[in-house]
Amino acid sequence: MKRDVVVLLTRAPYGRVHIPEGLRAARGIAAGFDMHDVTVIFTQDGVYGAREAVDREALNMTGHVADLEEQDGQMVADEAAMAERGVDETEIADDVMVWSDDRVTARIRNADKTLDF
Amino acid sequence: MKRDVVVLLTRAPYGRVHIPEGLRAARGIAAGFDMHDVTVIFTQDGVYGAREAVDREALNMTGHVADLEEQDGQMVADEAAMAERGVDETEIADDVMVWSDDRVTARIRNADKTLDF
Amino acid sequence: MLYLIDKPMAEIGLRTAAGDPEAHVVLIQDGVYLTPDIDAPVSAVARDVDVRGVSLPPDIDRISYHDVVETIVEQEVRSFV
Amino acid sequence: MLYLIDKPMAEIGLRTAAGDPEAHVVLIQDGVYLTPDIDAPVSAVARDVDVRGVSLPPDIDRISYHDVVETIVEQEVRSFV
Amino acid sequence: MAYIGFLLTGGPFDSERWRTAYELGRAALDQGHEVSYFHYLDGALVPVADQTLPGCSDSGLYDEMPTEKFQELIADGAEVICCGLCVDARGIDASADYPEGVEVGLLPDLADIIGEADRVVSL
Amino acid sequence: MAYIGFLLTGGPFDSERWRTAYELGRAALDQGHEVSYFHYLDGALVPVADQTLPGCSDSGLYDEMPTEKFQELIADGAEVICCGLCVDARGIDASADYPEGVEVGLLPDLADIIGEADRVVSL
Numbered sequence: 111m112k113r114d115v116v117v118l119l120t121r122a123p124y125g126r127v128h129i130p131e132g133l134r135a136a137r138g139i140a141a142g143f144d145m146h147d148v149t150v151i152f153t154q155d156g157v158y159g160a161r162e163a164v165d166r167e168a169l170n171m172t173g174h175v176a177d178l179e180e181q182d183g184q185m186v187a188d189e190a191a192m193a194e195r196g197v198d199e200t201e202i203a204d205d206v207m208v209w210s211d212d213r214v215t216a217r218i219r220n221a222d223k224t225l226d227f
Numbered sequence: 228m229k230r231d232v233v234v235l236l237t238r239a240p241y242g243r244v245h246i247p248e249g250l251r252a253a254r255g256i257a258a259g260f261d262m263h264d265v266t267v268i269f270t271q272d273g274v275y276g277a278r279e280a281v282d283r284e285a286l287n288m289t290g291h292v293a294d295l296e297e298q299d300g301q302m303v304a305d306e307a308a309m310a311e312r313g314v315d316e317t318e319i320a321d322d323v324m325v326w327s328d329d330r331v332t333a334r335i336r337n338a339d340k341t342l343d344f
Numbered sequence: 345m346l347y348l349i350d351k352p353m354a355e356i357g358l359r360t361a362a363g364d365p366e367a368h369v370v371l372i373q374d375g376v377y378l379t380p381d382i383d384a385p386v387s388a389v390a391r392d393v394d395v396r397g398v399s400l401p402p403d404i405d406r407i408s409y410h411d412v413v414e415t416i417v418e419q420e421v422r423s424f425v
Numbered sequence: 426m427l428y429l430i431d432k433p434m435a436e437i438g439l440r441t442a443a444g445d446p447e448a449h450v451v452l453i454q455d456g457v458y459l460t461p462d463i464d465a466p467v468s469a470v471a472r473d474v475d476v477r478g479v480s481l482p483p484d485i486d487r488i489s490y491h492d493v494v495e496t497i498v499e500q501e502v503r504s505f506v
Numbered sequence: 507m508a509y510i511g512f513l514l515t516g517g518p519f520d521s522e523r524w525r526t527a528y529e530l531g532r533a534a535l536d537q538g539h540e541v542s543y544f545h546y547l548d549g550a551l552v553p554v555a556d557q558t559l560p561g562c563s564d565s566g567l568y569d570e571m572p573t574e575k576f577q578e579l580i581a582d583g584a585e586v587i588c589c590g591l592c593v594d595a596r597g598i599d600a601s602a603d604y605p606e607g608v609e610v611g612l613l614p615d616l617a618d619i620i621g622e623a624d625r626v627v628s629l
Numbered sequence: 630m631a632y633i634g635f636l637l638t639g640g641p642f643d644s645e646r647w648r649t650a651y652e653l654g655r656a657a658l659d660q661g662h663e664v665s666y667f668h669y670l671d672g673a674l675v676p677v678a679d680q681t682l683p684g685c686s687d688s689g690l691y692d693e694m695p696t697e698k699f700q701e702l703i704a705d706g707a708e709v710i711c712c713g714l715c716v717d718a719r720g721i722d723a724s725a726d727y728p729e730g731v732e733v734g735l736l737p738d739l740a741d742i743i744g745e746a747d748r749v750v751s752l
Contacts, residue, residue: 111621120353122432122455124476125645125690127595128515131547134591135613142617153356158458163478168689190359195458215360219345223626224422225513226353227547228744237434239351239374241395242522242567244718245638248670251714252736259740270437275377280397285566307440312377332441336426340749341503342636343434344670348627373522391529392522395566413533416625417508423628425523429750454645472652473645476689494656497748498631504751506646519671519718520643548642551674554720573720595642597677597696603720 112144113222119152120226123159123169132227133174139225140181149221150178151214152206153188157195160187162203175205188214229261233335235343236269240276240286249344250291256342257298266338267295268331269323270305274312277304279320292322305331346415350375350425357424358382368415370407372425379404427496431456431506438505439463449496451488453506460485509540511623513616517548518572523629524552525567528575530627535582542585542623543576544616550592552576555605573605580607587611632663634746636739640671641695646752647675648690651698653750658705665708665746666699667739673715675699678728696728703730710734 117136121128133150140148152160159169166172178185187202190211199208209217218224234253238245250267257265269277276286283289295302304319307328316325326334335341347361351374358380361367367384376388376398387407388400400406428442432455439461442448448465457469457479468488469481481487512531516523531541545552557571570578580586587609593600600610620626635654639646654664668675680694693701703709710732716723723733743749 113620115620118353118356120356122458122477124473125454125648127547127642131592135546135616138613139617139620142614142621144617144621146617146620154353155455158477161478163480165476165478165688167686168476170684170686170689170691172686173684188356191356194355211359212363215356215363218356218360218422219364223620223623225620225626225628226424227515230743232743235434235437237437239377239396241392242373242525244519244670248715252669252739255736256740256743259737259744261740261744263740263743271434272374275396278397280399282395282397282565284563285395287561287563287566287568289563290561305437308437311436328440329444332437332444335437335441335503336445340743340746342743342749342751343505344638373526409529409533410536413510413530413537413539416510416530416627417537417539421625421627425526425627425629454649490652490656491659494633494653494660494662497633497653497750498660498662502748502750506649506750506752517640517643517671520640548640551719556720556722557718558720559718560714571718591683595680595682595694596674597679597681597726599679602725 113146115139115146115148116218116221116224117148117150118224118226119150119156119159120154122155123164128227129156129159130170130174133171133178135225135227136183137174137177137181140178140183148183149217150183150185151188152186153191153214157187157191157197160203160206161197161201163201186214230263230339232256232263232265233338233341234265234267235341236267236273236276237271237343239272240281245344246273246276247287247291250288250295252342252344253300254291254294254298257295257300265300266334267300267302268305269303270308270331274304274308274314277320277323278314278318280318303331346370346419346421348372348421348423348425349378351377353424354378360422370412427451427500427502429453429502429504429506430459432458434505435459441503451493507538507540508624509622510534511619511626512543513626513628514543514545514549514552515547516629517551518557520548522567524572527629528579531579531584535579535584542619543587544619545586545588547592550588550596550598553586553588553605553608554598554603577605577607587615589613630661630663631747632745633657634742634749635666636749636751637666637668637672637675638670639752640674641680643671645690647695650752651702654702654707658702658707665742666710667742668709668711670715673711673719673721676709676711676728676731677721677726700728700730710738712736
C-alpha cells in the first residue's frame, strides 16, 4: 500500500553517515514498489545539513538528493530547530523549504509512517 | 613511567558500554606495569552513573569498581555536572567523592594524562 | 497517538506530541530522565526506570513493554528514539 | 596547554580550559559550531570549518591538523572529543 | 493480529535501541503479532555471530549478547533483514558472519515493510 | 621526535573521531614523530578489512574507507593495537577480519602507551 512517509534527519551532517544514508533510505523508499510519498525533514542538529554552505559533495548528499527529487520527494527544514541554533532562513539551500513549527509537527503527526536517522 | 591519570566518564550509564568499559580501562591502567595512579571522574551525563540508586550489577560495574578500589583508584562525582542535572549530593554512592567545579577541573588540568569514555 | 520519547530526540518529539490533544507520551531509554511539561498522560518504561534508579514523579505511570505493544496495536505510534 | 573541544564534551572541556590562564582552545569536529565565551585564544580546525560551511567570527583563527600536532608537541594537551 | 515493522539504526554497544527493539519485538511475538526488522547503519552489526563479553550480569543489558537475542526472535518467527550496503560498508561477510536466518536485503525491503506493516517503529 | 599515543573509542560511521585520529596521526608521522593507536570499544571496528561504500566523494569523509586510512598509517610506521575484549565482544575474527599489521592487545598495552608516550590524545 502506498504510504505517506516522513523521514526525520536529526543529526549534525559531518562525521557520521546519518544524513547521507537517511537521504539514501528516503529515495529508496520513494522508488520502491509502492512508490511511497516521502517528505524529508531536517530537524534538531540536522538543520545544519540543510544549509546552502555545507559541502554536499563531501557529505555524499548530491546523488541522493537528485534521486529524491526525481521521485518527487520534498525536503523541509524545521524553522523552530533553526531558531534554536541561530540558523537563518537565508542560509537554507534553495531546494529545501522552510516550514514553521506547527506545519512541521502537523506533518509528522499526519504522516502514515515516520522514520528517523 | 608511572603517571597520574584521570579517566572521565561522560555518558549516561545504561544502554551503552561506556561506563563499565571505562571503569574496566581505569582498573586495567591502574594494574599495569607502571601501576599508574588513576582518578575516575563521573561528569556530564556520567554523574547519573555515580548515584546510589543505579543498579550497578545490571550495569556490569560491580567487579570493575572492586578491582579499581584494590588498585587504590578513586572515584569522584563532578558537583557542577550534578547541579546541572538536579542530582543531589545525598544521592551519590558512598564510595564516590563529590568534588567542586574548581577541584574537578584543577585535577583534570594537573593530571599527566586524561582519557575519556 | 502514542509518542515514544528518548532524550536525544525529545526536542522534536515533545513538540510534536504537544500539538495532539489525544497524545499519550511514553518515556523510554534515557527519556526516563525527562520530566516533560506537557498536557498529556505520561508513562515511563518500567525496566528503564528501574535500572537507572529514577524516582518518578506521581503523575508519571510505569508501563511494561507488553503494554507498550498492546497500546501500539490499538493506536498509531510515533517513535522519537 | 591546548584544549581540543568537540560539542558533546564542551560542558566539562570549556570549564576546564577556563581555569587555565595559559589555555589555547581548539574547536574540532562539531565543536566548530560553538562560539565559546572564554578569555583565551580560540582556533578552529580548518577542514572541519570548511566542510560544514561555518562562518567563523573574526576572533577565531583557522588551524590545520599539522599545526595542531606541532602545538601538541610543544605543550601538553587535554582532549574533550 | 497486527504486523509490526522495526527500523533499527543503533549498534550493539552505543545505545539501548537494539535492546528496546528486542523487547518490543519479543512482546509483539508473545501477543501473536507478525514482526519484521530492517537493520540499517550500525544496526547491521547487531546480529553478527560469536559476540562474547565476559562477566556480564544476568540482570543487565548483556545477559545474552545482541546476536543471541535476535537469533531467539528469528527462531520464534521474526524476520530479520540487514541492509546489504550497510553490511558491505562495515566489512561484514554475511555468509560467514551472520547466523542462520538473518537475511541480507536492500532498501526496497524497507519500502515493502512500510507498505505492508500496520505499525512501524524507528529505533 | 615525540611519541604520541591515541586512544580511539569511536566507530567508523558514528562520529568523526576515527578521521580526526587519522589526520592527527598522519600529520605526526609526517613530522617524524612516533605514533601508537589503541582502539577500544567501537574503535575496534575501524580497521576491519573490506569496507566498501559505493559512490563516495573524493573530498569527503569516506574518500577512502577507515580501514584503508589505518593501513596507510601502519605502512608508514604507526602501531595499531585493538583491544582483544572489544574485538571478541563485536564478533570480530581478528585473524580473518583485520588486515596485516593490526595487532590485538589488552589493557596493559594501553597502560604502556600512557607510561611511555609524551602526549596522549583521547578520541
